[in-house]
Amino acid sequence: MKCENCNNPATVHLTEIKAGKKIEKHLCESCAAALEGIGNAKGHTPINELLTNFVMAQSGGALKEQTSTCETCGITWAEFRQSGVLGCANDYRTFEKELAPLIQRAHEGATHHVGKVPTRRGSTTLAPKRRVDTDKLKKDLQRAIEAEDYERAAKLRDQIRTAENA
């Protein structure tokens, strides 16, 4: 198949739904980038690099956090920044402020845990309820429709309804 715009081989195939009509486009990589802004996009920076950059950016400044130490395991923020590995569970409390932005960068902007929660016997801590992320479901729905997987789309639609009514 050839690119609709030039005569290079088409490697990018798009299906758009506009006003209920399916429009297919077949383009080569450079035309797709030029016309649709697809492909050629610079890949995401790997997490390690993000972490390193983040740590490097912070290590220069004389921040007061540098002196804070975890009472449980004795690790300092500076030591963590050097090794990338925490010393104990309590570090997540001790360094919560410093860790939060770092964690957010490493996890596509996420700030809170959703998902499995331990049902600890005899525990008094109140576990947060499992939250259903409807944005994510909606994105999945869009993808399912694009992939013409209507069975899955229907399931997702029902899930979104239930979540939004809850």
Next chain:
Amino acid sequence: MKLNDLTSRAGEWLRGNGPMSEVVISSRIRLARNVAGHNFLSRCSRAQRNSLETKIRTALLAETDQFAKGLFYVDLADAPEIDRQLLVERHLISKPHATAEGARGVAVGEEESVSVMVNEEDHLRIQVLKSGLQLEEAWEQINQIDDVLESQLDFAFHPRFGYLTACPTNVGTGIRVSVMLHLPALKLTGEIEKVFRAAKDMKLAVRGLYGEGTEATGDFYQISNQTTLGKVEEDIIQDFKHVVIPKIIDYEHHARRTLLNERLTALDDKVHRAYGVLRAARMITSEEVLLMLSHLRMGVNLGRLQGIEIRTINEMLLMSQPAHLQKLMGKKLEGDARRAARADFIRKKLGVA
């Protein structure tokens, strides 16, 4: 069940009969967990490390009937190097876990589809490994194992950050979903880079046969998630099952069809050359075996070569690795002697003297 019994057979996941097995070798899910009230391992004294190991081992062995049939425990601090290497080759422990120091171990059960590493980077690294694309099944099983272990051990958990891990990149669910793919056609058509780029855009990692820090040899690639916070486990799994993996499988199928329709002679040449090398070689390295077996596997899957089972190919993949080969031969082998033993083993498996 002893470690030595492992050498004589292939694990469940290598049988090669799972769903989508023409492209998907195996599905793996692991959970990282730490025991509350104990420091993470980098801040453990030798005594603390020992007591942790004892505590977790006891918990694992107390509940064996509930989660893993035929569970056995290997004390890795005490195990010879070749045994540790064997466990790495079987994907039951990580390379760092094999070479680390101090009290540590691994529990293995359910025909090697379940393994729990003790005192790796985190206190526990629970793993379920299945053949073909079986992510939901793997999740169901590992979720149950996690529940059983949780009744014995109090896991470190934070209301905001979820399950707490030594490295903040694993925090939250502590889950890593990995699918091992065989993508020889995409490699031959030069389109594999596109898969890498797409994976990166989706925040997924692409690695080699043995996970972190290993090169992809023989067109075997491991795709895994990197984001562990802010997503429900089931969503991560559904994403893999319905979006990521089907897309890559489609690409590979498309590339395979292209080879069949447009480059049949070149394809046959690759496949039969590989078959020729494996049948004729008198000395061969494990890298070359991987590459040749990859082409052979493609040839069998595309019907260009008859009379060889995928299972046999998988067995050769596993058994021709250094530790397995030496266990099989019952002696330490190096250099030329090892390469010769490997070539002999392969020829025998392929029915040539």
